[in-house]
Amino acid sequence: MRPAADIAREVLSALDDHLQIAPFTGRDGGLDARRAQAVARELARLRTARGLRKVGRKIGFTNRGIWPEYGVWAPIWGDVWDATLTNAQPGMTVAIADLLQPRIEPEIMIGLEDDLEPGMDVEAIAGRIGWIAHGYEIVQSPFPDWHFQAADCTAAGALHGKLLVGPRRPVSRDERSALPQALADLTVSLHKNGAEADRGRGANVLDGPVHALAHLVAALADDPDEAPMRAGDIISTGTITRALPIAPGERWQTVLGGYDLPGMDVTFA
Template identity: 40%
Template sequence: MTPEQLLRHYDAASLWSGGCGLSMPEGYERALSVRELRIRRGEQPRGYKVGFTNRGIWPRYGVDAPIWGTVYDTTLSFCEDVGEVWLAGTCQPRLEPECVLGLAATPPARATLDDLRKCIAWIAPGFEIVQCHLPDWKFSASADTVADGGLHARLVVGRKVDASTLPADAAGFEAVLAGARVTLSRDAQKVDQGVGANVLDGPLHALLHFVNALRDCPGAPDLQAGDVVTTGTWTDAWPVLPGEFWRAEFSAPLPTLSIRFS
């Protein structure tokens, strides 16, 4: 499938007839080509999503490693406590509660966890709305998910917490986030629970994995100051419909975030 064909599927929210038939490197090449097409028509990259960092859901989706994709100004929004998302233009959308990181600087070469900690300006709760253009979320191969924009549809970022209020060392910072919990509810009914350690042992570890994967990918642009990185779901991904109201009650240091779908 060509980049132009992929972009038409994204824009039309239409299903593919089958898998992309690509290897993982080819999948990223297609995704980066779609990124260029989106930039040419005026969209601006604002960071990245890291997906499938929650090993607990790998068997459900038939994957065995994390993936990543681009977040754009057209897919990113900020709020304080309650966000709203219009689901039109998404394909089989699902919701994921996540920890979002805001970068103050580009990480150095061969960055360690402590190096990455120094590059973080803020953290925030987030809802990533993921989507899939293959019927019933069934992938032929992991490369399908990469070519499919990393499954990214929307990202809602909640109230920011200044990183200066958190431990300055990587071990302390990660211990706080890895130990944090979330309770996810739909229309006041609890549907799932999770913990920060679910994402490759913690959001900072998820960021480290992503930085190394990004820099190993030919042609991939590096992280920049101001970029947002959403580090993966703490629970399973849950189907969403217009009219629903979802709430993620995170424990400290992340505040609660709610979202309304229309």
């Protein structure tokens, strides 16, 4: 069976050199979820050796509505790095030519004020949230035409490319008890070059962004090789709409309803 470190080197090489590769689940003796997570840890070690620093995590495939499109039927997660994180400003231009088959995902990002512990429920988790932001995760796929299985996605760093985080809204302690429902009820309208491309609700994300975070807490608790989430971590909770292809020269904007967060306005180059 091919070593996890060898697969991780192939993933990183493909991303570095902008090359597409065949899914691992169809070759090299296959790839299951446990081995895929081991590959992801090796990939993280390679990136850390380059001087990158983890700043949080992204949760992928939390939107049940897109599961049939990709043939992935459960959430995955991966790391976010200082080099992939951008504090976005309205009207900014973001380069995407370095990404493979990029797609845009409008999401809610959560900043932790305190550590999260195994066994915490949604209400307890909400009590440790320091800020909320809206932004885009730009995902990428080294696998041709976005055809893969869940284990391939995990091995490829959960398909994370870049995280564009909009203005951060502090959450007071008095607001936190209402936060799970408030974020589930918000709406997002996604626009490409001025025309609406898709829309969705926060509840699309495993019943709400805080609920998605609770899923990740439980998933990490089940894996003894993974560290829990800590104060200061940023978590991107998953796409509220479909993930749509993007290209240089396009302007993508969002309009949010039901919650006090500004929309995004980014042009890609």
